[in-house]
Amino acid sequence: xxxxxxxxxxxxxxxxxxxxxxxxxxTTLYFVTKLQLLKEQKRFASKFGSLSVEKAKAARSQxxxxxxxxxxxxx
Amino acid sequence: MFKSFEPxxxxxxTSKAPKYVLxxxxxxxxxxxxxxxxxxxxxxxxxxxxxxxxxxxxxxxISLGIFSSLALLSVGSxxxxxKNFALIAKSLAPSGFIFNIIALVTGSIWGKPTWGxxxxxxxxxxxxxxxxxxxxxxxxxxxxxxNKEQVIKVTSFIAILGVINIPIIKFSVxxxxxxxxxxxxxxxxxxxxxxxxxxVPLGIMTAAFVLFSLLIFLMKYNTELIxxxxxxxxxx
Numbered sequence: 622x623x624x625x626x627x628x629x630x631x632x633x634x635x636x637x638x639x640x641x642x643x644x645x646x647x648t649t650l651y652f653v654t655k656l657q658l659l660k661e662q663k664r665f666a667s668k669f670g671s672l673s674v675e676k677a678k679a680a681r682s683q684x685x686x687x688x689x690x691x692x693x694x695x696x
Numbered sequence: 697m698f699k700s701f702e703p704x705x706x707x708x709x710t711s712k713a714p715k716y717v718l719x720x721x722x723x724x725x726x727x728x729x730x731x732x733x734x735x736x737x738x739x740x741x742x743x744x745x746x747x748x749x750x751x752x753x754x755x756x757x758i759s760l761g762i763f764s765s766l767a768l769l770s771v772g773s774x775x776x777x778x779k780n781f782a783l784i785a786k787s788l789a790p791s792g793f794i795f796n797i798i799a800l801v802t803g804s805i806w807g808k809p810t811w812g813x814x815x816x817x818x819x820x821x822x823x824x825x826x827x828x829x830x831x832x833x834x835x836x837x838x839x840x841x842x843n844k845e846q847v848i849k850v851t852s853f854i855a856i857l858g859v860i861n862i863p864i865i866k867f868s869v870x871x872x873x874x875x876x877x878x879x880x881x882x883x884x885x886x887x888x889x890x891x892x893x894x895x896v897p898l899g900i901m902t903a904a905f906v907l908f909s910l911l912i913f914l915m916k917y918n919t920e921l922i923x924x925x926x927x928x929x930x931x932x
Contacts, residue, residue, distance in 0.1 A: 626734060629744035635809050639748040639802040640733070643755070647908055650794050654915045661922040668929045676932045685704045689922055692711050 666693040703780060703921050710921075714914045721907035728904045731897035739894075746894070748806040754902040756799035756824065758909055760862055762792030763827060766834065767859035770852035782848045785855065786838055787916035791909040793831040800824055811875050819868035820876040823861055830858030 629636045669690065672680060680686050732750035739746035766785045773781035803821065804814045815821070834854045841847035869876045890898070 629747070630738065632743060632745040632747075632809055635745055635805050636733075636747045639751055639805045640729070642801050642805070643751045643798050646794050646798055650790065650912060651915075654790070654912055654919070658915050658919045658922070661919050661926065665922050665926050665929070668926060672929065672932065680929060680932060683704065685707045685921070686925060688707050688711055689925060 662689065662693045665689050703783070703924075707918070707921055710914050711918055714911055714918075717907055717911045717914060721904060721911055724900060724907055725904040728897060728900040731900055736897045737893050742810055745806065745809045748802055749894075750897055750901045752799055752802040752806055753898060754905040755795040755802065757902065758905050759792050759796035759799055759824075759827065759831075760865060762788050762795065762909065763831065763855070764859060764862055766792070766855040767862075770855040773848060773852060779844075779848070782851070783920050784913075784917065785851070787913050787920055788909070789831065789835055789838075790916060791912040793828070793835060794912075795905065795909065796824065796828045796831055800828060807875070816875055818874045818876060819872040820865065820874050823865040823868055826861055827858065827865065830854060830861065834858070 627633055627637075669677065669680060669686070681690075728750070732747055736747070736750075738744045765788055769781040769785040769788075773779065773785070800821075803824070807816070808814050834851055837850045837854060838847060841850055868874060869878050
């Protein structure tokens with residue numbers, strides 16, 4: 622059974638390489654996108670941390686900024 | 697009309713959605729792979745090589761769909777003067793490009809056992825390669841231009857020019873003699889030339905690929921929004 626799945630009637634090399642290429646592409650794109658997201662979140666947190674109290678208060682008044690900070694704290 | 701879709705309002709949803717989409721994607725992909733690699737029957741002519749269809753066809757469909765969306769969003773950003781359209785288009789492009797590459801590479805792998813060649817300058821394959829070049833230009837333009845107005849104009853021009861290629865890809869198998877067979881699945885007709893035992897895994901794999909492009913879109917869109925907010929913090 623397993624040998625049949627692996628060999629695919631002699632087409633195993635083609636079938637498995639096509640599926641492997643697809644899954645490797647998915648994994649690479651996922652991690653590259655995830656890294657870019659984490660980088661921007663960290664940059665936001667660091668910039669926010671360096672703001673004065675008044676500016677930080679003004680920035681916090683925006684819902685989206687609070688959301689980004691809450692997501693960043695989960696990293 | 698588009699007020700409720702403003703980034704500030706939808707970020708609460710787009711920032712939380714990826715984990716649920718990822719979970720759903722893994723489940724659907726697992727079912728799809730089991731169907732495609734183990735449960736679905738082999739073809740009477742192509743034998744097990746037909747299984748490559750389950751990654752090649754959905755990838756091609758989605759790359760065409762995403763590029764059409766890029767063109768629509770580009771027109772939308774001009775008509776409605778809404779920059780969020782451009783941001784959505786920018787976030788969709790990377791997954792569209794990857795699906796285009798997957799369609800080309802898996803098509804090449806499928807071509808060897810079925811046609812006896814890795815590559816042919818066939819109308820369908822060549823027009824798909826041209827689509828990949830348009831995707832490449834589109835993504836490159838976002839990197840090259842720094843002026844926001846200019847980059848939106850250039851990328852919109854590329855998307856609108858490139859969308860001319862979409863009907864050429866779709867109908868290339870009918871207009872010219874190509875190695876590709878005519879479409880087996882016709883959305884507007886009940887006369888589909890593919891058995892349900894193959895249609896079901898194809899549908900599940902397409903659903904998995906759609907979920908993956910949604911996942912990448914959401915992550916990329918969130919990244920772009922945070923980039924904008926980073927610039928906003930600089931201006932404070």
